[in-house]
Amino acid sequence: MSIQDIQIKVADAHSIGNINAILNEIATHLGNLVARGDNALIDLKSLPFSPDEYEGLRAMLGRGEVTARLDSIGDSEIYETHFPGVWWVTHYNVEGDIVADLIEIADVPAILHSQWEDVRTGLGRLRNILSQSE
């Protein structure tokens, strides 16, 4: 008997019902963004998914126009879904494990903004270079 002989059927991803709950949650937050400009975050690691539903949710949300990659203590992938204002933010550590997996409802995900501490440090570096070349 080979492994192919073991009959395993994958249950239909959309029949279980967990995806619907989260889409409802996203719709509520997106409504708040439209009405009041409120940002929101959903921690995907805290939600129950069947093995297929995670991919199902990805397929359902699709990909929009913007993708960004952050190279900082491991990669992060940030992209806008097919629904403007709904971003999928996945942080990896240096070993490539997912350390945070979030849906962010915002016009721009917070992590993409330049941080003032970093901007100040960068300005210092730039002035340093200029002073050395004078």
Place this chain on the structure above:
Amino acid sequence: MSEHETLEQRLSEQGVSRRAFLKFCAALATMMALPPSSASAIAAALSQAKRPSVIWLSFQECTGCTESLTRSHSPTLESLIFDMISLDYHHTLQAASGHAAEQARDDAMKAFYGKYLLLVDGSIPLKDGGVYSTIAGRTNLDMLEEAAKGAAAIVAVGSCAAFGGLPNAQPNPTGAVAVSDIIKDKPIVNISGCPPIPAVITGVLAHYLTFGELPALDELGRPKAFYGETIHDRCYRRPFYDQGKFAKTFDDEGARNGWCLYELGCKGPTTHNACATTKWNGGAGFPIEAGHGCIGCSEPKFWDAGSFYTPLSAPAADVASISQAAAVAGAGAALALSATDRAKRQQVQQSREKLTLEDLKGN
């Protein structure tokens, strides 16, 4: 170890940007099971955090808890242990042995008296003067009592330290007891599980490090953020339970379709733990995802609670009333489920959010 250096200073010396630090805090929020919006509060608290000294004592145990922690992924043990805490004694992990090892423990206890965090895995045997488990010629009881005196708090790692665990199972030949049976005058956190989820161990350490105090606990001393809900509450097979679709054997049609494992003895409805969402092996899955019911390893006396394969005697939730509500609302059972789950989750989230704010005020 420089005692006064804060985490933020150390990171900026290493050229880690503020943005990287925020990413790290997002990962911590996930790990501590706090609302993701608390990342900026965590960042504020963490930038001032000092590195606490940790002493880890292993008693009557199988080393599975240490294995669990050293196989943990997020954030890596390496970054956590070496950057965030100072592990001054752990007799399985440390390089020193014999007198030098015991000396390291003595030194750390003196230097950080009243301030160190004491981690304990394993139960403590009391029968026959505690002779069944000794280290360097001293009984576990003796060593625990001494180390507990100077501890700021104690973390009982694993079901053995938390509840007595397997050594405590009938007929308990060594008279094994939990840490909380012996130490009465120190705050104790129980991180139960056989073994406990590594991210829960690190999550509690991170919470202590971030907020300078222990997280909110349930009536069994377990952190609510991880043990506030049952496996059943967060199980992805739950819609099948609500639809009454159960696997009857491990190889029938229902099992292949991934239906609920309740009738095969799943203890998910009475077990409080975070496996269903935090998962194991870097997020690869958890027992129910592999087709085996939960055995309830994070509950007291789970070993003596009957067969792992006998169904629990009564359903944990009133299935009929849930489906009635669904019918009235004109929605599917899955939607009704998400509504009940959501209400429950909100309760838990609220108690957690309260905790966070209080913690921050205290800082």
